[in-house]
Amino acid sequence: MPIAGGSHRGALAALLALVILAPPTSALAAPPWGTTTDWRIGRVWTLPMDPSPGIPVLFLAEVSASRSDGAFPQEVSIAAYLDGYPIGLGRVLVPGLNASIIFCAGGGWNATPGVHKVRFIADPRSQSNDPNRANNFGEAEFEVGARAPPPGFDFSLIAKPERGSAQPGGIASYAISIAPKGNSTAAVALALFGLPEGASYYLDPPFGKPPFESKLTIYVPERGLGGAPIRAGEHRLTILAMAGGIARRAALELLIGAPAVETTTAASTTAAPTSATTPRPTGPPAQAPAIKISFYKAILLAFAMAFLALAAYYALKERRAKQPPPMGGPAESPPPQRPEAG
Numbered sequence: 001m002p003i004a005g006g007s008h009r010g011a012l013a014a015l016l017a018l019v020i021l022a023p024p025t026s027a028l029a030a031p032p033w034g035t036t037t038d039w040r041i042g043r044v045w046t047l048p049m050d051p052s053p054g055i056p057v058l059f060l061a062e063v064s065a066s067r068s069d070g071a072f073p074q075e076v077s078i079a080a081y082l083d084g085y086p087i088g089l090g091r092v093l094v095p096g097l098n099a100s101i102i103f104c105a106g107g108g109w110n111a112t113p114g115v116h117k118v119r120f121i122a123d124p125r126s127q128s129n130d131p132n133r134a135n136n137f138g139e140a141e142f143e144v145g146a147r148a149p150p151p152g153f154d155f156s157l158i159a160k161p162e163r164g165s166a167q168p169g170g171i172a173s174y175a176i177s178i179a180p181k182g183n184s185t186a187a188v189a190l191a192l193f194g195l196p197e198g199a200s201y202y203l204d205p206p207f208g209k210p211p212f213e214s215k216l217t218i219y220v221p222e223r224g225l226g227g228a229p230i231r232a233g234e235h236r237l238t239i240l241a242m243a244g245g246i247a248r249r250a251a252l253e254l255l256i257g258a259p260a261v262e263t264t265t266a267a268s269t270t271a272a273p274t275s276a277t278t279p280r281p282t283g284p285p286a287q288a289p290a291i292k293i294s295f296y297k298a299i300l301l302a303f304a305m306a307f308l309a310l311a312a313y314y315a316l317k318e319r320r321a322k323q324p325p326p327m328g329g330p331a332e333s334p335p336p337q338r339p340e341a342g
Helices: 005-021 295-322
Strands: 037-047 056-068 074-082 085-094 101-110 114-122 137-144 155-160 163-166 170-180 188-193 200-204 212-220 233-243 246-256
Touching (some): 037 114, 037 137, 037 188, 056 074, 056 085, 056 188, 074 101, 085 200, 101 114, 101 188, 155 246, 163 170, 163 212, 170 188, 188 212
Parallel strands (some): 163 246
Antiparallel strands (some): 037 056, 074 085, 074 114, 085 101, 114 137, 170 212, 188 233, 200 212, 233 246
């Protein structure tokens, strides 16, 4: 069917607008059907683990991804409920497959006597393509005032090194030591505060009876939540340990450096070589930067190119139809005349 000049130009303009105004995508664009990730809630506990009436209580849970067909790190929402009431909702970055991190909620609830239940849910709004939602839930019951602090109980907290560093995309590790002071012991729970948004951590183990040592691992992604850059510089962190009505704190420092930048060897300031031959480069040949484009933009771009070719064909056809016949051609011979009767 012939396409009028105005109609094909309008269709072409609309298609190009779709291509140009399409929302930007990341370098690793997700396929149209989305990423499939099986989120998991592991152990759930309180800090302190033996809360007394009237003291603030924190609630913690292990979060991990048991399997996935997407790249990491990945974001996931976590919701926390105490006795059925919401006490926290946030997003965390999980650094890798089967790599657990700790999510902390609460802080505004003072313990009241009785038995309570805390519950964590990964991906509470079902935004992920999760094939097994049975392990997205984790809960624990605890009783306030059930155990009195043991008499004479005390403990010490030491964290080494006091200052650590990590580049974006790397990790920083610390050793946390808990030692008893006295003849009685109680379970000591740990938590970390002060991390920049997007960074995450894990304590292995996150609680135990003294004496014990825990390894603190801090994951520093290249980009934080929502793709925001991680704030470089020095961050002051705090390790909190609580048990038996006693709280101990240890100060840590984390230095996050700027992303590593590839540098080329500068020209030497010494005298140039007298040889006229240009030295051969020692490194591998430079490669052109890879061009990455999303699935949707590739389809739209293919349609745009097809419309461009079609529009050019019909424009050329219109121009040839309106073009006058060439001038200066051979003169036409007059029609033959009948001979007159004699």
